Amino acid sequence: MNELQAVTTASEPPVSRKLHAIGRRLGTPVSGTFELTSGCNFNCRMCYIHDGGAKDPQAGELTAAQWLSIGKEAADAGTVFLLLTGGEPLLRRDFAEIYTGLKKLGMMISVNTNGSLITGDTAALFEKNPPMRLNISLYADTPEGYRRQCGADAYENVVSNIRRMKAAGVQIKLNVSFTEYNADRFREIAALVRELDLHCQTSVYMYPPVRRTSPTAAQGRLSPEAAAKLRVQWDLMCGKTPTPESAEELRKLLRVSECDDGNARGEGVRCRAGHTAYWIDTKGQMMMCGMVPLPVGSVPEEGFLSCWQKTRALMQTVRMPKKCTNCSLRPYCCVCPAACFAETGDFSTAPAYLCEMSSCIEQELLRLNKGEKAIEAE
Amino acid sequence: MKLSEDFICRKVCGETLLMPIGEKTKEFNGIFTLSETGALLIDAIVKGENADGAAALLAEQFAVDIEIARQDTLAFFEQLQQYGILLDDDAAD
Numbered sequence: 001m002n003e004l005q006a007v008t009t010a011s012e013p014p015v016s017r018k019l020h021a022i023g024r025r026l027g028t029p030v031s032g033t034f035e036l037t038s039g040c041n042f043n044c045r046m047c048y049i050h051d052g053g054a055k056d057p058q059a060g061e062l063t064a065a066q067w068l069s070i071g072k073e074a075a076d077a078g079t080v081f082l083l084l085t086g087g088e089p090l091l092r093r094d095f096a097e098i099y100t101g102l103k104k105l106g107m108m109i110s111v112n113t114n115g116s117l118i119t120g121d122t123a124a125l126f127e128k129n130p131p132m133r134l135n136i137s138l139y140a141d142t143p144e145g146y147r148r149q150c151g152a153d154a155y156e157n158v159v160s161n162i163r164r165m166k167a168a169g170v171q172i173k174l175n176v177s178f179t180e181y182n183a184d185r186f187r188e189i190a191a192l193v194r195e196l197d198l199h200c201q202t203s204v205y206m207y208p209p210v211r212r213t214s215p216t217a218a219q220g221r222l223s224p225e226a227a228a229k230l231r232v233q234w235d236l237m238c239g240k241t242p243t244p245e246s247a248e249e250l251r252k253l254l255r256v257s258e259c260d261d262g263n264a265r266g267e268g269v270r271c272r273a274g275h276t277a278y279w280i281d282t283k284g285q286m287m288m289c290g291m292v293p294l295p296v297g298s299v300p301e302e303g304f305l306s307c308w309q310k311t312r313a314l315m316q317t318v319r320m321p322k323k324c325t326n327c328s329l330r331p332y333c334c335v336c337p338a339a340c341f342a343e344t345g346d347f348s349t350a351p352a353y354l355c356e357m358s359s360c361i362e363q364e365l366l367r368l369n370k371g372e373k374a375i376e377a378e
Numbered sequence: 379m380k381l382s383e384d385f386i387c388r389k390v391c392g393e394t395l396l397m398p399i400g401e402k403t404k405e406f407n408g409i410f411t412l413s414e415t416g417a418l419l420i421d422a423i424v425k426g427e428n429a430d431g432a433a434a435l436l437a438e439q440f441a442v443d444i445e446i447a448r449q450d451t452l453a454f455f456e457q458l459q460q461y462g463i464l465l466d467d468d469a470a471d
């Protein structure tokens with residue numbers, strides 16, 4: 001039974017796919033992420049960047065003028081799609097200046113936000129001059145859930161802001177990440193998503209907090225087994241659990257599209273990172289991906305194009321673990337170079353967490369295939 | 379004829395894109411991609427040509443009959459006017 005028809009993933013506009021496909025051949029930086037601040041009004045224990053406590057934008061973060069100057073260089077180099085993220089980007093008092101300035105350059109802007117600050121002038125701004133998409137994190141389905149997960153009394157506010165933006169016709173995608181703090185409520189969260197009737201992207205895999213200045217373990221991350229069970233449960237609700245047959249098809253496809261050099265080296269970067277996409281952190285350092293803290297240089301100091309060329313050069317050196325290339329668990333696995341790097345500090349070492357999680361997903365699907373009921377996520 | 383200040387014309391990856399900026403995104407939150415001939419006509423407008431001048435360029439570059447070029451140009455410009463992308467010279471932005 002498909003209980004959750006409303007829970008779908010917003011599809012990408014065809015023009016974006018086309019530009020990224022051409023850009024991949026030409027080496028054009030079609031899309032980028034500007035990380036406007038690491039400050040946040042929430043204090044999520046599992047955040048990969050925010051250290052807690054720092055509610056305001058931090059010293060050393062780029063000014064609005066610097067972001068607009070980078071935006072101009074990026075537009076000249078071919079960037080069309082920009083994601084503004086944080087921390088919480090709406091905390092910046094100059095957010096409207098940055099946002100409207102970048103839009104005037106002909107950028108299609110998406111904004112990542114926790115949703116709690118879309119009030120007053122910011123709400124009016126989005127109503128009058130909407131982004132291409134607002135990506136709003138939905139952490140819980142109750143006030144208590146928000147306090148537990150985010151240390152913030154924000155539930156009512158977030159949900160009412162989501163409703164206001166939806167009523168104004170703003171495109172919204174909900175991002176739902178499952179952790180130890182909310183996994184037990186996944187059915188209720190799904191019900192809220194369905195009631196809000198919005199696109200939703202879920203994640204059960206949480207990257208280690210590679211970008212925090214004070215190193216900590218991944219707090220609140222589900223065990224590989226719990227993440228696997230929840231993945232299967234959620235997909236079942238959405239009516240999209242892979243069958244063993246479809247997994248076999250996928251395996252065949254992966255084999256024919258393996259890297260050119262056979263088994264001599266692992267696969268290169270398959271996603272857009274470094275091919276057509278880049279990430280610029282709060283201080284102006286360019287990286288191929290926000291989860292790979294290997295800055296290639298400072299955009300304000302060296303210029304956008306020089307940093308982009310270095311990002312491309314770095315991407316071309318990246319090789320995934322050879323073990324992953326022919327791995328039978330690959331159809332269930334969300335492994336990527338960034339996950340390898342974040343988990344092991346090395347692009348070419350398979351992350352034990354994902355191996356275990358993928359194996360558990362397969363077990364769970366085999367159990368389902370035998371007609372056994374999927375075990376509830378703990 | 380002039381391009382509305384609510385739109386920007388960009389060349390990216392060999393494609394010509396027309397994108398709304400500012401509050402126009404409330405009406406159309408997307409990107410128009412132009413064909414080769416559409417791109418030529420928009421370029422002509424941006425360079426200050428009128429419809430006749432743009433049609434002449436189209437006829438020359440694509441080796442089509444001037445009358446057909448004129449008809450195609452007018453039809454295209456009418457479409458752009460409907461979206462508010464092209465404005466009469468004396469229209470306020």
Ligand code: SF4
Pocket residue numbers: 321323324325327328329330333334335350351354355356358359
């Ligand atoms: S299960 Fe492990 S070895 Fe297999 S693809 Fe995933 S990370 Fe690589």
